Amino acid sequence: MIEFAMDITLVISLLWLAWLLLAAQDMFKAIILFIIFGLFMALVWARLNAPDVALAEAAIGSGLSGALLLASLRRSGESGAGNEQRAGGLEPGSGITPGSATLNITHRLLTVLIIGLAGTLVWAAWVMPPQHSGLTEQVTARMQRSGVSNPVTAVLLNFRGYDTLLEIGVLLLALICVRSLGALPQFLTLRPPGMVLMAFTRLLVPFMVLVAGYLLWAGAHAPGGAFQGGAVLAAAGVLLLLADIGLLQSCPERLLRALAALGFTVFLLVASMMLQASGQILNYTPARAGAWILLIESAALISIALILVLLFSGGRFEKGRVPAQERDPVQ
Amino acid sequence: MSLILTVPWMAWSILLPLGGAVATFLSRRYASRLTLLFGMATAVCVGALGWQLALKGPQRHHIGGWQVPVGIDLYADGLAVLMLAVTALVGLLISFYATAYFPKAGQEETGDQNVASSVYFWPLWLFLWGALNALFLSADLFNIYVTLELLGLSAVALSGLSGKAEALSAAMRYLFVSMIGSLSYLLGVALLYNMYGVLDLGLLASEVRPGPTSQAALALITVGLALKTALFPFHFWLPPAHANAPAPVSALLSALVVKASFYLLLRLWLGVFPTVINTTAVDLLGFLGALAIIWGSIQAFRQRRLKLLVAYSTVAQLGYLFLVFPLVLRGGDFTAWGGSAYLAVSHAFAKASIFLASGIIMHVAGHDRIDELAGIGQRLPVTMFALALAGVSLLGLPPSGGFIAKWMLLNAALITGQWWLVAVIILGGLLAAGYVFRMLAHSFTPATWISFEQPVARRMEWSAFALAAVAIALGLVAEPPLTLLQSSTSFAGPGLREMIP
Amino acid sequence: MSNAHLYMLGGVCLFTLGTYALLTKTQLLRKILAANVMGSGVFLVLIAGAYRSPSGLPDPVPHAMVLTGIVVAISMTALALVLLGRMVPGSRKGDKE
Structure with missing residues (x-):
């Protein structure tokens, strides 16, 4: 109760x-x-x-x-034009002046539709069977051959590894999309980072790298894996950017691209190798599955972390940034 | 011979474009050549898959060696292979066009958006290609969601590639539509999984029963996919997104991307959920399709810009595809869904050709205002011929793919006695005549005082022409593709037969 | 009503709330937040469904699906935010009309 x-x-x-x-x-x-x-x-x-x-x-x-x-x-x-954007709204009526009759009708119609949607969905969820094992048993029965002992990792990297292959592709694609839109002004820090943040970052980043490594390794048998580890590593990268420690900015562009594509490339190559050898995408032999999964996850971890940091900074790490005081907040 | 039979061609046709995407991301200098290389390799795989299909019938591929329900399956039947083949052929010709359209990329990044678009077009397009192939072959509900996201992301970025203000705001709108569409689809998948505990389409088809959950899930999936297909009244995002993109992108979006979500609707409604659908829902889809034909055609006729006219014509042509649902439910046989699929195919070629031709006209004239294009026909005879041929297919005049498709739909409407659909198909043809004439008339008007001096690469003109020629050829040699289509077994399941009165 | 049903209902309510906000709010940043709320609703339906397993061990398949979904969501959010940044007048750099 x-x-x-x-x-x-x-x-x-x-x-x-x-x-x-x-x-x-x-x-x-x-x-x-x-x-x-x-x-x-x-x-x-x-x-x-x-x-x-x-x-x-x-x-x-x-x-x-x-x-x-x-x-x-x-x-x-902070409170500029971006805050009150109207253009590009989804609903076709977004250009109509507020208070007009058409808008009111559209709005009422929408409200009715939304209430209908809510009702239908609540009903659909309500009649759901109270107990359902889904695919639990089928997954458990095949765990022995999966190469790992954490069932989520087994589904993610083995049984449904193809989804994850495409998903690492989504992440790389997101980076390409963001870059294709051109450069954005960067002003992550308006003031020069304080001593506290600098010291804190220097202390925390090595620790976070360790945690990321642990999560990657633990993923085989406990909660964790490439995504969680990659996210922690990305957080470390964001801290480095915020504290204005130029470690990431000093990475050459070609290397950056190669590292961002590493996870997807390794995954694709493993998939192709297995396809060539056994006739099926990602068909690992049970004995070697654990090792293959660790290889894929390690490569993916690096790319996930790097891409997430890059997405945070607008697709690129800007080199030779002007000192923070001289930067104009709205370029 | 044994190579043809044993190599898992369908898996390669997904991995190759994705590998190409990575290669073009890493090596900018050779991006355009790499695209052609990987594109041709993919086309070879698709061709071999078609051969495999002809010899052995529909193919299944168990990914990772796991069987359903735990693993994911790929499934190739006639419809899937036809869509793959269309993607490969249209895609290759558009790639060829794009090698001349986009300026040669340098090694270093500058702020110039023109350079950025020429650098990023290639990996984005190959990702799009991989996503399309993965989508057409997928037999798993959740896997389809991932392919939809790959498709949506690359399509949105491509539509905003020019960096112009209108293109960016159209891309933003497209992104929101894409997001709502995918999330709505995913909620449908979640409800279905919670109810039946399976994701494989074949297993789901045998387990699904009518009930509030199945119906709500199908409604969510349908709305999500209809948004992505721009079915009236969800079409509002399409014209700005397709008209403001660079020409090769407009062609890809109109010819291929919107067809992908329609393909899923066709598969799911007729192959998986025939026991769940009811006549009201089917008539509603048909009715919206009819409205799309009429509204899209009228809007197309009213446009002042060529590319907007062409984009609205896409809205109208997509409307025809949705007539398949009332036609099949009321007893239409292969003529109904085959006609619809054939229309999707011939529209892909015709529309890609028209958008590529519009790109050439914009390049030469510097604008696409229809009323000021007099004399362009004298300057660009090949392009104009392509435009005219593609227009014939769009109109549904013989001998074109569009004619065969509309003839089949008309037959199905007559056989099933749905006179309102007969009227809509004929009215749509008349309205199309109006806007196709408007598209061509000004360009053919001879003019002596305006000269369009801008040089244009020959391969751009010939790519547009080749696409139009295929649209016509589909009418002259319709037998092989239609035979291929007929080997789509998933449409002849017992569920569907029970639905037919 | 079981606990799983409660969370499933919460999930569909979040989805509906997000949809409503996405369709009615005019600020683009808020639309992005709304899409994320919609996504969380869908994820909740999936994970709540997985919790119903009679053996006590939750179904790992929806967990893997949601992990995939979370990564897709942040990719979409990142693209939307960059598009937004480019649409704000005067924010474009090295732009050529």
């Missing part, structure tokens, strides 16, 4: 937070609420016995997404 009360509290907090963040007037406040929302989601994942997802949500869904959003808010000016 107490457990159920706790669940109800969690679900209501989630909905309430979502409402608040979508209704907040101030965009900065909305983003902070979004980060808190992400942390609550991580709590829910932990509650629902999904520690792998909880780790990824805390690091990527809440942490890095939050950092991306805040950086973007700063780019568009």
